[in-house]
Amino acid sequence: MTRPVVGIIGNQHLINEEYLTHGGGAMNSLAVAEVSGAMPLVIPADPRLVTVDELLRTCAGFLFTGGRPNVHPEEYGVAATEAHGAFDRARDAVTLPLIRALVERGQPLLGICRGFQEVNVAMGGTLHPEIRDLPGRSNHRMPPDGTEEEKFALRHLVSLSEDGPFHKLFGAREVMTNTLHGQGIDRPGARIVIDGRAPDGTPEALYVRDAPGFTMSVQWHPEYRAATDPVSRPLFEAFGEAVAAWDAGAGQARMRAIA
Numbered sequence: 001m002t003r004p005v006v007g008i009i010g011n012q013h014l015i016n017e018e019y020l021t022h023g024g025g026a027m028n029s030l031a032v033a034e035v036s037g038a039m040p041l042v043i044p045a046d047p048r049l050v051t052v053d054e055l056l057r058t059c060a061g062f063l064f065t066g067g068r069p070n071v072h073p074e075e076y077g078v079a080a081t082e083a084h085g086a087f088d089r090a091r092d093a094v095t096l097p098l099i100r101a102l103v104e105r106g107q108p109l110l111g112i113c114r115g116f117q118e119v120n121v122a123m124g125g126t127l128h129p130e131i132r133d134l135p136g137r138s139n140h141r142m143p144p145d146g147t148e149e150e151k152f153a154l155r156h157l158v159s160l161s162e163d164g165p166f167h168k169l170f171g172a173r174e175v176m177t178n179t180l181h182g183q184g185i186d187r188p189g190a191r192i193v194i195d196g197r198a199p200d201g202t203p204e205a206l207y208v209r210d211a212p213g214f215t216m217s218v219q220w221h222p223e224y225r226a227a228t229d230p231v232s233r234p235l236f237e238a239f240g241e242a243v244a245a246w247d248a249g250a251g252q253a254r255m256r257a258i259a
Contacts, residue, residue, distance in 0.1 A: 036240030064115025111217030
Protein backbone atom coordinates (compact mmCIF):
# COMPACT_ATOMS: atom_id res chain seq x y z
CA MET A 1 0.00 0.00 0.00
CA THR A 2 1.44 3.37 -1.04
CA ARG A 3 1.76 5.88 1.76
CA PRO A 4 0.50 9.43 1.24
CA VAL A 5 3.23 12.02 0.72
CA VAL A 6 3.87 14.79 3.25
CA GLY A 7 5.93 17.69 1.99
CA ILE A 8 8.36 18.86 4.67
CA ILE A 9 9.38 22.46 4.11
CA GLY A 10 13.18 22.58 4.07
CA ASN A 11 15.63 25.30 4.99
CA GLN A 12 18.74 26.61 3.30
CA HIS A 13 22.08 25.79 4.92
CA LEU A 14 25.68 26.62 4.10
CA ILE A 15 28.24 23.83 4.40
CA ASN A 16 31.73 25.11 5.20
CA GLU A 17 30.30 28.63 4.82
CA GLU A 18 30.23 28.33 1.04
CA TYR A 19 28.16 25.39 -0.27
CA LEU A 20 24.41 26.06 -0.31
CA THR A 21 22.14 23.14 0.51
CA HIS A 22 18.45 22.51 1.15
CA GLY A 23 17.65 20.24 4.06
CA GLY A 24 15.33 19.28 6.86
CA GLY A 25 15.81 17.90 10.35
CA ALA A 26 15.74 14.11 10.62
CA MET A 27 13.33 14.42 13.58
CA ASN A 28 10.67 15.84 11.25
CA SER A 29 11.03 13.03 8.73
CA LEU A 30 10.96 10.36 11.44
CA ALA A 31 7.83 11.85 13.00
CA VAL A 32 6.04 11.91 9.65
CA ALA A 33 7.10 8.38 8.73
CA GLU A 34 6.80 6.64 12.09
CA VAL A 35 3.84 8.44 13.68
CA SER A 36 1.86 10.05 10.85
CA GLY A 37 2.30 6.99 8.63
CA ALA A 38 3.22 9.05 5.57
CA MET A 39 6.20 9.28 3.25
CA PRO A 40 8.32 12.35 4.08
CA LEU A 41 9.51 14.44 1.15
CA VAL A 42 11.81 17.39 1.93
CA ILE A 43 10.86 20.41 -0.20
CA PRO A 44 13.49 22.92 -1.36
CA ALA A 45 11.62 26.08 -0.40
CA ASP A 46 12.71 28.28 -3.29
CA PRO A 47 10.30 29.71 -5.90
CA ARG A 48 12.95 29.16 -8.59
CA LEU A 49 12.60 25.42 -8.02
CA VAL A 50 8.97 24.74 -7.08
CA THR A 51 5.55 26.30 -7.56
CA VAL A 52 2.59 26.21 -5.23
CA ASP A 53 0.47 24.42 -7.84
CA GLU A 54 3.11 21.70 -8.27
CA LEU A 55 3.36 21.19 -4.52
CA LEU A 56 -0.41 20.95 -4.09
CA ARG A 57 -0.57 18.24 -6.75
CA THR A 58 2.43 16.32 -5.44
CA CYS A 59 1.80 16.17 -1.68
CA ALA A 60 -1.27 15.22 0.34
CA GLY A 61 -0.23 17.36 3.31
CA PHE A 62 2.56 19.66 4.47
CA LEU A 63 4.71 20.07 7.56
CA PHE A 64 5.95 23.63 8.01
CA THR A 65 9.08 23.20 10.10
CA GLY A 66 11.09 25.36 12.42
CA GLY A 67 14.23 27.11 11.20
CA ARG A 68 16.77 29.67 12.33
CA PRO A 69 15.82 32.34 9.73
CA ASN A 70 12.66 34.26 10.59
CA VAL A 71 9.76 35.39 8.44
CA HIS A 72 10.78 38.74 6.98
CA PRO A 73 8.84 41.52 8.80
CA GLU A 74 7.98 43.18 5.49
CA GLU A 75 5.56 40.27 5.05
CA TYR A 76 3.50 41.78 7.87
CA GLY A 77 4.16 45.46 7.16
CA VAL A 78 7.09 46.17 9.50
CA ALA A 79 10.58 47.41 8.66
CA ALA A 80 13.39 44.96 9.40
CA THR A 81 15.68 45.64 12.36
CA GLU A 82 18.67 43.81 13.83
CA ALA A 83 16.32 42.32 16.43
CA HIS A 84 14.41 40.47 13.70
CA GLY A 85 17.45 38.25 13.02
CA ALA A 86 18.27 36.37 9.83
CA PHE A 87 15.77 35.85 7.01
CA ASP A 88 14.96 33.45 4.17
CA ARG A 89 12.96 35.36 1.59
CA ALA A 90 12.88 32.35 -0.74
CA ARG A 91 11.10 30.28 1.90
CA ASP A 92 8.67 33.15 2.58
CA ALA A 93 7.85 33.28 -1.15
CA VAL A 94 6.86 29.61 -1.13
CA THR A 95 5.29 29.02 2.27
CA LEU A 96 3.00 32.00 2.69
CA PRO A 97 0.99 31.53 -0.53
CA LEU A 98 1.11 27.76 -0.02
CA ILE A 99 -0.47 28.08 3.44
CA ARG A 100 -3.26 30.27 2.09
CA ALA A 101 -3.95 27.76 -0.68
CA LEU A 102 -4.00 24.84 1.78
CA VAL A 103 -6.44 26.63 4.08
CA GLU A 104 -8.76 27.41 1.17
CA ARG A 105 -8.63 23.86 -0.23
CA GLY A 106 -8.90 22.10 3.12
CA GLN A 107 -5.62 20.30 2.50
CA PRO A 108 -3.87 19.35 5.77
CA LEU A 109 -1.03 21.39 7.24
CA LEU A 110 0.88 21.22 10.50
CA GLY A 111 2.99 24.21 11.56
CA ILE A 112 5.88 23.97 14.02
CA CYS A 113 7.74 26.95 15.54
CA ARG A 114 8.61 29.09 12.49
CA GLY A 115 5.85 27.19 10.69
CA PHE A 116 3.40 28.21 13.45
CA GLN A 117 4.46 31.82 12.90
CA GLU A 118 4.16 31.43 9.11
CA VAL A 119 0.54 30.33 9.44
CA ASN A 120 -0.21 33.47 11.44
CA VAL A 121 1.58 35.77 8.98
CA ALA A 122 -0.03 34.06 5.97
CA MET A 123 -3.43 34.87 7.47
CA GLY A 124 -2.54 38.53 8.03
CA GLY A 125 -1.04 38.42 11.54
CA THR A 126 2.13 39.97 12.96
CA LEU A 127 5.06 38.82 15.10
CA HIS A 128 7.12 40.10 18.02
CA PRO A 129 10.84 40.06 17.13
CA GLU A 130 11.94 39.07 20.65
CA ILE A 131 9.51 37.66 23.22
CA ARG A 132 11.90 37.92 26.17
CA ASP A 133 12.09 41.72 25.78
CA LEU A 134 8.37 42.16 26.45
CA PRO A 135 7.26 43.09 29.99
CA GLY A 136 6.26 40.03 31.99
CA ARG A 137 7.44 37.54 29.39
CA SER A 138 9.89 34.69 29.91
CA ASN A 139 12.89 33.69 27.84
CA HIS A 140 11.56 31.08 25.42
CA ARG A 141 14.85 30.59 23.58
CA MET A 142 16.72 27.30 23.41
CA PRO A 143 19.43 26.97 26.08
CA PRO A 144 22.71 27.91 24.35
CA ASP A 145 24.63 25.00 25.86
CA GLY A 146 23.97 21.42 26.87
CA THR A 147 23.03 18.15 25.24
CA GLU A 148 20.23 17.69 22.74
CA GLU A 149 18.14 16.21 25.52
CA GLU A 150 18.72 19.29 27.68
CA LYS A 151 17.88 21.68 24.83
CA PHE A 152 14.62 19.87 24.04
CA ALA A 153 13.65 19.30 27.68
CA LEU A 154 10.08 20.05 28.76
CA ARG A 155 10.25 23.56 30.20
CA HIS A 156 6.77 25.03 30.65
CA LEU A 157 3.06 24.31 30.72
CA VAL A 158 0.69 25.22 27.90
CA SER A 159 -2.87 25.94 28.99
CA LEU A 160 -5.48 24.96 26.41
CA SER A 161 -8.96 26.36 25.79
CA GLU A 162 -11.81 24.43 27.41
CA ASP A 163 -13.28 21.97 24.87
CA GLY A 164 -11.06 23.39 22.10
CA PRO A 165 -9.51 21.07 19.50
CA PHE A 166 -6.21 20.77 21.35
CA HIS A 167 -7.96 19.98 24.65
CA LYS A 168 -10.00 17.30 22.89
CA LEU A 169 -6.94 15.89 21.12
CA PHE A 170 -4.70 15.71 24.20
CA GLY A 171 -7.44 14.91 26.72
CA ALA A 172 -6.07 17.54 29.11
CA ARG A 173 -6.36 21.27 29.72
CA GLU A 174 -2.62 21.59 30.42
CA VAL A 175 0.37 19.93 28.77
CA MET A 176 4.14 20.25 29.24
CA THR A 177 6.22 21.31 26.23
CA ASN A 178 9.72 22.28 25.23
CA THR A 179 10.46 25.83 24.06
CA LEU A 180 13.11 26.88 21.52
CA HIS A 181 11.96 30.15 19.96
CA GLY A 182 12.78 33.84 20.14
CA GLN A 183 9.92 35.33 18.16
CA GLY A 184 6.22 34.89 18.76
CA ILE A 185 2.78 36.04 17.69
CA ASP A 186 1.93 39.68 18.30
CA ARG A 187 -1.45 40.16 16.57
CA PRO A 188 -3.31 37.04 15.42
CA GLY A 189 -4.26 37.03 11.76
CA ALA A 190 -7.77 36.86 10.39
CA ARG A 191 -9.44 33.59 11.46
CA ILE A 192 -6.46 32.60 13.61
CA VAL A 193 -7.68 31.16 16.92
CA ILE A 194 -5.13 31.04 19.74
CA ASP A 195 -6.07 27.79 21.48
CA GLY A 196 -3.16 27.49 23.91
CA ARG A 197 -0.83 29.81 25.83
CA ALA A 198 2.29 29.60 27.97
CA PRO A 199 2.10 30.82 31.59
CA ASP A 200 3.37 34.27 30.50
CA GLY A 201 0.60 34.58 27.89
CA THR A 202 2.69 33.72 24.82
CA PRO A 203 0.56 32.01 22.13
CA GLU A 204 1.56 28.35 21.79
CA ALA A 205 -1.22 26.59 19.85
CA LEU A 206 -3.50 27.76 17.05
CA TYR A 207 -5.90 26.69 14.36
CA VAL A 208 -7.66 28.52 11.52
CA ARG A 209 -11.32 29.24 12.21
CA ASP A 210 -13.77 27.69 9.71
CA ALA A 211 -10.98 26.05 7.71
CA PRO A 212 -12.29 22.91 5.99
CA GLY A 213 -9.12 20.94 6.78
CA PHE A 214 -6.49 20.24 9.46
CA THR A 215 -4.65 23.47 10.45
CA MET A 216 -3.44 22.74 13.99
CA SER A 217 -0.06 24.38 14.61
CA VAL A 218 2.19 24.76 17.66
CA GLN A 219 5.02 27.03 18.78
CA TRP A 220 6.95 24.21 20.46
CA HIS A 221 8.81 21.31 18.78
CA PRO A 222 6.68 18.14 18.91
CA GLU A 223 8.96 16.36 16.44
CA TYR A 224 11.38 15.62 19.30
CA ARG A 225 10.68 12.04 20.40
CA ALA A 226 7.36 12.20 18.61
CA ALA A 227 6.81 8.44 18.80
CA THR A 228 6.94 8.34 22.60
CA ASP A 229 6.01 11.81 23.87
CA PRO A 230 2.36 11.79 25.11
CA VAL A 231 1.68 15.23 23.58
CA SER A 232 3.63 14.88 20.33
CA ARG A 233 2.29 11.48 19.35
CA PRO A 234 -1.45 12.32 19.22
CA LEU A 235 -0.68 15.52 17.28
CA PHE A 236 1.26 13.69 14.56
CA GLU A 237 -1.28 10.84 14.56
CA ALA A 238 -4.15 13.27 14.00
CA PHE A 239 -2.18 15.00 11.24
CA GLY A 240 -1.51 11.62 9.62
CA GLU A 241 -5.19 10.71 9.72
CA ALA A 242 -6.08 13.99 8.02
CA VAL A 243 -3.40 13.44 5.37
CA ALA A 244 -4.61 9.90 4.69
CA ALA A 245 -8.20 11.09 4.35
CA TRP A 246 -7.18 13.84 1.92
CA ASP A 247 -5.08 11.40 -0.10
CA ALA A 248 -7.94 8.90 -0.29
CA GLY A 249 -10.35 11.61 -1.41
CA ALA A 250 -7.93 12.87 -4.05
CA GLY A 251 -7.49 9.33 -5.33
CA GLN A 252 -11.23 8.82 -5.58
CA ALA A 253 -11.56 12.10 -7.47
CA ARG A 254 -8.92 10.95 -9.98
CA MET A 255 -10.74 7.66 -10.50
CA ARG A 256 -14.03 9.50 -11.13
CA ALA A 257 -12.28 11.75 -13.65
CA ILE A 258 -10.94 8.70 -15.52
CA ALA A 259 -14.24 6.80 -15.49
